[in-house]
Amino acid sequence: MPSLTVSKGSTDKPAPTSAVCPFCALLCDDLALNQRPDASFTVARHGCRRAAAGYARAPLASEALIGGRSAPLDEAIGVAAKLLKRARQPLFGGLATDVDGIRACVNLAERCNAILDHVHGDALASMSRMLQGRGWYATTLSEVRNRADLVVVIDVDVSQRYENFKRRCLDARPAPGNAPGKGREVVFIGAGKRAPEALGADTTLSCRSENLVEVLLALLATLRGHRLAARRPAGSAASALADLAGKLREARYATFVFTPAALAEHREPAMAAIGDLVDELNRTTRAAMLALGGDDGGQSAVNTCAWLSGFPLRVGFGQTLQYEPQAFATRALLDGGAIDALLWIDAFGEQATPPPDAPLDRTVMLASSRPSVAAQCGVFIPVGTPGLDHFARLVRADSVVTLPLLQQRDSGLPSVAGVLTRILEKY
Amino acid sequence: MLTRLKGGRIYDPENGDDGEVRDLYLRNGRIVEAPADPREAKEVIDISGRVVMSGAIDIHTHIGGGKVNIGRMMLPEDHATDLVAANRHPHLGCGHAAPSTRTAGYRYAEMGYVACFEPAMLAGNARQAHMELADTPMVDKGAYVLLGNDDYLLRALAAKRDPEYLRDYVAWTLNASQALAIKVVNPGGINAFKFNQRKLDLDEKNAGYGITPRQILTALADSVRALGLAHPLHVHGCNLGVPGNVETTLDTIRGLEGLRAHLTHVQFHSYGTEGDQKFSSGAARIAEAVNAAPNVSLDVGQIMFGRTITESGDSMRQYAGSAFADPKKWVGMDIECEAGCGVVPFRYKDRNFVNALQWAIGLEMFLLVDDPWRIFLTTDHPNGAPFTSYPHLIRLLMDRSFRRDMLATINPEAQAATTLGAIDREYSLYEIAIMTRAAPARSLGLKGFGSLAPGARAHITVYKDQANREKMFAKPEYVFKDGQLIVRNGRVVEEVHGATHVVHPDYDTAIERDLDTYFDRYMTVRKDNLRVTDDEVRDDGRGELVVHPTKRST
Ligand code: SF4
Ligand SMILES: [Zn+2]
Numbered sequence: 001m002p003s004l005t006v007s008k009g010s011t012d013k014p015a016p017t018s019a020v021c022p023f024c025a026l027l028c029d030d031l032a033l034n035q036r037p038d039a040s041f042t043v044a045r046h047g048c049r050r051a052a053a054g055y056a057r058a059p060l061a062s063e064a065l066i067g068g069r070s071a072p073l074d075e076a077i078g079v080a081a082k083l084l085k086r087a088r089q090p091l092f093g094g095l096a097t098d099v100d101g102i103r104a105c106v107n108l109a110e111r112c113n114a115i116l117d118h119v120h121g122d123a124l125a126s127m128s129r130m131l132q133g134r135g136w137y138a139t140t141l142s143e144v145r146n147r148a149d150l151v152v153v154i155d156v157d158v159s160q161r162y163e164n165f166k167r168r169c170l171d172a173r174p175a176p177g178n179a180p181g182k183g184r185e186v187v188f189i190g191a192g193k194r195a196p197e198a199l200g201a202d203t204t205l206s207c208r209s210e211n212l213v214e215v216l217l218a219l220l221a222t223l224r225g226h227r228l229a230a231r232r233p234a235g236s237a238a239s240a241l242a243d244l245a246g247k248l249r250e251a252r253y254a255t256f257v258f259t260p261a262a263l264a265e266h267r268e269p270a271m272a273a274i275g276d277l278v279d280e281l282n283r284t285t286r287a288a289m290l291a292l293g294g295d296d297g298g299q300s301a302v303n304t305c306a307w308l309s310g311f312p313l314r315v316g317f318g319q320t321l322q323y324e325p326q327a328f329a330t331r332a333l334l335d336g337g338a339i340d341a342l343l344w345i346d347a348f349g350e351q352a353t354p355p356p357d358a359p360l361d362r363t364v365m366l367a368s369s370r371p372s373v374a375a376q377c378g379v380f381i382p383v384g385t386p387g388l389d390h391f392a393r394l395v396r397a398d399s400v401v402t403l404p405l406l407q408q409r410d411s412g413l414p415s416v417a418g419v420l421t422r423i424l425e426k427y
Numbered sequence: 428m429l430t431r432l433k434g435g436r437i438y439d440p441e442n443g444d445d446g447e448v449r450d451l452y453l454r455n456g457r458i459v460e461a462p463a464d465p466r467e468a469k470e471v472i473d474i475s476g477r478v479v480m481s482g483a484i485d486i487h488t489h490i491g492g493g494k495v496n497i498g499r500m501m502l503p504e505d506h507a508t509d510l511v512a513a514n515r516h517p518h519l520g521c522g523h524a525a526p527s528t529r530t531a532g533y534r535y536a537e538m539g540y541v542a543c544f545e546p547a548m549l550a551g552n553a554r555q556a557h558m559e560l561a562d563t564p565m566v567d568k569g570a571y572v573l574l575g576n577d578d579y580l581l582r583a584l585a586a587k588r589d590p591e592y593l594r595d596y597v598a599w600t601l602n603a604s605q606a607l608a609i610k611v612v613n614p615g616g617i618n619a620f621k622f623n624q625r626k627l628d629l630d631e632k633n634a635g636y637g638i639t640p641r642q643i644l645t646a647l648a649d650s651v652r653a654l655g656l657a658h659p660l661h662v663h664g665c666n667l668g669v670p671g672n673v674e675t676t677l678d679t680i681r682g683l684e685g686l687r688a689h690l691t692h693v694q695f696h697s698y699g700t701e702g703d704q705k706f707s708s709g710a711a712r713i714a715e716a717v718n719a720a721p722n723v724s725l726d727v728g729q730i731m732f733g734r735t736i737t738e739s740g741d742s743m744r745q746y747a748g749s750a751f752a753d754p755k756k757w758v759g760m761d762i763e764c765e766a767g768c769g770v771v772p773f774r775y776k777d778r779n780f781v782n783a784l785q786w787a788i789g790l791e792m793f794l795l796v797d798d799p800w801r802i803f804l805t806t807d808h809p810n811g812a813p814f815t816s817y818p819h820l821i822r823l824l825m826d827r828s829f830r831r832d833m834l835a836t837i838n839p840e841a842q843a844a845t846t847l848g849a850i851d852r853e854y855s856l857y858e859i860a861i862m863t864r865a866a867p868a869r870s871l872g873l874k875g876f877g878s879l880a881p882g883a884r885a886h887i888t889v890y891k892d893q894a895n896r897e898k899m900f901a902k903p904e905y906v907f908k909d910g911q912l913i914v915r916n917g918r919v920v921e922e923v924h925g926a927t928h929v930v931h932p933d934y935d936t937a938i939e940r941d942l943d944t945y946f947d948r949y950m951t952v953r954k955d956n957l958r959v960t961d962d963e964v965r966d967d968g969r970g971e972l973v974v975h976p977t978k979r980s981t
Contacts, residue, residue, distance in 0.1 A: 030947075132503060133756060134755075136759075137759040138761075140551075140761070140951075142551075142949070142950045143621070143761045146578070147761070168951050169951065172949075175948070302500070303496055304558075306527075307558075307559045307562060319513050320512055320513065323507075400493055401952050
């Protein structure tokens with residue numbers, strides 16, 4: 001696989017080319033990195049807080065832990081294989097890894113009869129349920145940047161979660177020809193002042209999170225020309241709703257942006273309402289939705305698992321495949337005492353740690369940073385960060401573009417795929 | 428080691444063998460000349476009386492890439508009734524209409540297929556498409572990259588850039604996405620849908636660029652000709668599924684003015700507006716035009732009754748089709764200033780007039796186009812039906828009385844509206860070998876495929892000759908891929924990984940500077956990050972890259 005090593009040394013020399021950032025699902029591919037003496041990086045251009053924190057982590061020392069005691073990698077791999085082999089029902093959780101990591105997970109899961117779920121499994125499962133229940137009309141980052149003349153951001157502090165979304169999709173100039181005629185208007189629906197300010201929203205329809213679904217439904221009713229029963233549905237003036245409905249009708253290409261994970265317990269009804277809003281608008285004009293999510297390799301995990309197994313995670317391997325989007329949630333499995341071993345993966349080092357009630361002594365953890373629970377795990381194996389320590393491919397938030405992440409340093413740390421393939425050989 | 432396949436009846440149209448009894452010898456993955464002494468063969472397999480053809484090739488099947496994967500994720504109900512047991516295949520999987528990659532590969536091999544081509548890859552999604560193809564075992568593969576709805580090309584056409592500039596862009600796209608051919612889907616129409624146009628006729632202008640589908644078709648067909656690609660421009664025309672689109676398709680054929688083109692899933696583009704229901708067959712008129720136009724080839728996109736899912740780049744037409752989604756759900760997308768897609772589950776019903784007539788129109792097309800070298804057997808998997816229905820389709824083509832029995836079961840008005848019952852033609856084994864082997868190999872420029880002559884790759888299928896052609900073609904006795912026995916009695920016995928077929932035509936690198944500027948200014952991904960490297964396609968040695976020659980490369 002191709003690799004690229006940036007200039008080493010203490011001086012902040014500019015990187016020879018742009019790096020692709022693995023630390024959220026936007027996968028910004030225009031970062032410039034400088035390497036520090038401890039092999040961590042500073043981001044010289046186009047980074048964000050999350051990227052800065054991620055790149056600032058130095059690679060782990062390569063030795064593994066077996067029950068908290070230092071051990072060579074080979075030995076740890078042998079113990080991990082035994083631990084998984086003894087298990088009746090293992091769960092492969094976290095799954096914060098790249099496409100090759102998930103490919104290896106699937107191959108190993110076939111041997112161990114494991115279940116697969118992701119650390120952001122709840123939000124990902126809500127997306128799958130929407131897909132399987134009603135579907136949607138979606139769009140991608142470059143379309144938003146070039147076509148959207150009205151962007152409605154729904155109840156998420158995009159600047160906190162996806163800091164570069166504004167720069168790359170909202171502030172950027174569209175290509176001539178498909179440019180939104182009168183410029184781009186950004187509307188925020190949600191609570192607080194911070195989020196719309198950071199977003200640079202032109203208009204805010206403020207509503208508390210618990211009222212969000214009601215407001216979206218009222219907006220839908222207004223769009224459909226229904227009279228609203230309440231003058232102030234969920235605290236939003238009917239006139240403000242009518243105003244926004246008018247803008248949506250007139251927009252040439254409206255886009256609803258949201259983050260499934262941020263919608264919390266209102267997630268599914270809110271997403272259904274967004275789907276309905278898009279459908280209603282598409283009867284006469286053009287509109288689409290963009291869900292920002294699938295961090296920590298979530299998009300890659302869902303897609304890779306789907307093409308290899310047919311199912312988007314929460315799938316169990318055995319005599320046949322078994323798809324249980326609710327029963328195979330990590331939380332449900334732990335609550336039901338259904339699993340007796342855990343393989344937990346956090347290759348991005350974003351502290352996606354196993355839940356506190358996981359059977360830690362029967363846990364094999366692969367991670368690129370060392371959380372405090374590492375010593376309590378049956379086996380802890382340090383791995384590289386995809387796109388820093390090894391070549392990786394990751395699927396972007398819009399589930400269309402898959403980016404190549406070139407190796408940026410020579411830490412010698414193995415990839416998740418490499419470790420799992422060796423566990424499979426020993427199994 | 429030399430292997431002798433003894434006594435088979437050889438159907439090898441590339442070399443004129445029509446059932447001749449002849450031994451085949453294989454060594455090192457190739458078919459070789461008969462040795463002076465047959466005893467040189469250390470392994471002898473007696474296939475006396477068996478029907479022998481080269482390995483089959485599917486020229487148009489949606490098996491990898493974003494919209495295929497949406498289809499998989501969307502349809503757990505499709506998979507629940509079609510789960511593959513652990514002892515059935517080397518790996519688990521599932522799926523009837525939207526199978527997992529591995530299951531698709533195993534099932535293709537079990538039907539005697541050795542190569543499958545994904546016809547709708549997006550440059551922006553090429554990396555994922557290739558990863559899915561890499562995870563499709565058993566068969567060789569390749570993909571056609573979509574152009575003609577991308578803002579870049581439309582801008583270039585609107586700016587009246589010279590043909591050479593367009594050719595460079597087309598060549599760059601083929602290289603970057605590791606494609607074998609160029610496909611255009613609803614030329615300009617997917618782009619027009621983003622500007623809220625709901626239909627786009629052949630000579631209607633795209634609202635954004637003032638460019639017509641005809642201009643796009645001609646420009647792309649010219650580029651393909653100038654680059655010297657083996658496979659002509661692969662065309663999914665305007666107005667898919669629209670009653671009356673037979674006129675569009677005839678216009679398209681005329682508009683090519685002799686330029687080569689492959690018209691795909693023509694069944695969906697052959698509808699008239701006659702009769703009470705304003706829906707009629709245009710198959711005879713299309714067949715007549717195709718028979719008279721040697722520059723045109725086609726695949727049918729036959730429909731079969733039952734549940735499936737339609738996965739298309741044609742967001743404009745899929746939006747219209749979404750009203751008929753069954754079950755009621757569908758996905759549409761606008762994609763990266765480049766393309767779109769629509770994924771709509773569907774059930775074709777034999778009692779429904781329109782569906783029943785679609786079925787008949789496809790069969791009329793097969794039977795009325797004279798030259799089997801220019802018509803290929805497809806269901807546009809899974810859009811017309813899953814590829815697993817091919818054996819049934821072959822029986823319909825080869826067995827007139829079976830076809831008439833089936834015809835008698837469909838919607839009576841549709842029976843009355845089709846000439847199918849009056850068509851006597853039955854395909855011969857030789858013709859089936861042409862349309863599923865020799866012709867697609869030629870059309871795609873796959874050297875060593877579709878032939879059983881010495882020097883050809885030892886892709887061999889051996890069938891027991893059975894009157895029931897469906898049974899016969901569903902379960903070959905032996906399938907060899909590159910000389911290796913991979914299927915025995917319709918079951919995979921050895922997992923192999925096929926090669927990926929691509930072209931790498933040269934281009935003036937000045938285009939890269941323009942593209943860098945364009946991508947850096949306007950897109951959300953850098954140009955070089957779209958490029959799929961040779962190493963990636965080789966996938967750590969699991970796959971192989973076969974680069975085919977063009978006029979601009981060797
Ligand atoms: S927005 Fe996400 S991908 Fe972009 S630099 Fe920040 S963390 Fe990395
Ligand atoms: Zn198709």
